[in-house]
Amino acid sequence: MKIALTYSTKTGLRKEFGKRFVGDVEDEDIPPDLFAEGDDLRTINAIIEALQSNHYEVVGLESDDEVYYRLEKLRPDLVFNIAEGLFGDWRESYIPMICERLGLAYTGSSPLTLGICLNKARCKEILSYYQIPNPPFQVIYPGQMDFALNFDLPAIVKPIAEGSSKGIFNDSVVTTLAEAQAVVERTINKYSEPVIIEKFLTGREFTVAVFGNGNNLEILPIISMDYSQLPPGAHAFYSYEAKWVWDRPEKPLQIFECPAQISPALEQAIKAVVSRTFQIMQIRDWARIDLRLDEQEIPNILEINPLPGILPDPKDNSCFPKAARTAGYSYSAMLQRVVELAAMRCGVLK
Numbered sequence: 001m002k003i004a005l006t007y008s009t010k011t012g013l014r015k016e017f018g019k020r021f022v023g024d025v026e027d028e029d030i031p032p033d034l035f036a037e038g039d040d041l042r043t044i045n046a047i048i049e050a051l052q053s054n055h056y057e058v059v060g061l062e063s064d065d066e067v068y069y070r071l072e073k074l075r076p077d078l079v080f081n082i083a084e085g086l087f088g089d090w091r092e093s094y095i096p097m098i099c100e101r102l103g104l105a106y107t108g109s110s111p112l113t114l115g116i117c118l119n120k121a122r123c124k125e126i127l128s129y130y131q132i133p134n135p136p137f138q139v140i141y142p143g144q145m146d147f148a149l150n151f152d153l154p155a156i157v158k159p160i161a162e163g164s165s166k167g168i169f170n171d172s173v174v175t176t177l178a179e180a181q182a183v184v185e186r187t188i189n190k191y192s193e194p195v196i197i198e199k200f201l202t203g204r205e206f207t208v209a210v211f212g213n214g215n216n217l218e219i220l221p222i223i224s225m226d227y228s229q230l231p232p233g234a235h236a237f238y239s240y241e242a243k244w245v246w247d248r249p250e251k252p253l254q255i256f257e258c259p260a261q262i263s264p265a266l267e268q269a270i271k272a273v274v275s276r277t278f279q280i281m282q283i284r285d286w287a288r289i290d291l292r293l294d295e296q297e298i299p300n301i302l303e304i305n306p307l308p309g310i311l312p313d314p315k316d317n318s319c320f321p322k323a324a325r326t327a328g329y330s331y332s333a334m335l336q337r338v339v340e341l342a343a344m345r346c347g348v349l350k
Helices: 010-020 041-053 067-074 091-102 111-118 120-129 177-191 240-245 264-280 319-326 331-346
Strands: 002-007 057-062 078-081 137-140 155-159 195-199 205-213 216-219 223-225 285-293 299-305
Touching: 002 041, 002 067, 041 057, 041 331, 057 067, 067 091, 078 091, 078 331, 091 111, 111 120, 120 137, 120 195, 120 264, 120 299, 155 177, 177 195, 205 264, 205 319, 205 331, 216 264, 223 319, 264 285, 264 299, 285 319, 285 331, 319 331
Parallel strands: 002 057, 002 078
Antiparallel strands: 137 195, 155 195, 205 216, 205 223, 205 285, 285 299
């Protein structure tokens, strides 16, 4: 089988940014987290080597302006997609849309599912319609700063369509109206997109990795977070600082427990809401879903990640590989599982 690995490097995302803002933006005006979702060459090479170890012919392709023509010429049996893109809530849908246009099989969810899951407001609206618990929220658009004065605090302010904790800093948790107004204004100005303000739940937090399609799901060992390991004064959540600044390979934060030490009842409740979310959002092949308990100990959906991060080094604390390792998967076996699921779903298994 010939596989094309499509990805977005940090260098590629910087080039994409440069084409959009030719000469208009100084480096000091670029948010330091803007390219956080770009993969480095270590991750890309690790994925290529892992796929090759499973006896696939693998070609790596940057997800740039030329990728359509490269895929059209290459005509791989399967596209293994991890490309994130940079602009808009459709950016993770770029490669899947190309694959749909070219009639190519690809891993992961459809363009529609990827776009909805990236747009936090649209995602939460669908979850709410299906009565899947998620924290109360409000969308705030540029130029419309008159959000509800009675919104429950503490709350957290997030850009509406970012991942990898982009735009979600330690001070994104607000406890007063003045703090909320300041952080909302700063976030809108910095990322040029709407934000959501969401009730900050104070219960335990979990993340759950899932393989599968439809009703046939494999839920990997649940990961819990112990935020008492964060620096003094840090808010108890997985901020940009916690993910990328305080947690370093040379000194990893010991905040993850896998499998989570929880009661059978809570494990069952988490798996039930994860399974229903996976199915309602029509996720395909794999995803990682983040949850937090509310005051009644009910698991609430925080984020859905249908393009989960898969850093290969255990010291990087990448959660999907962490859960897979606990379940007995090597890195190459984890990727092989995704290939098999996508190939079977698309009818191209060879």
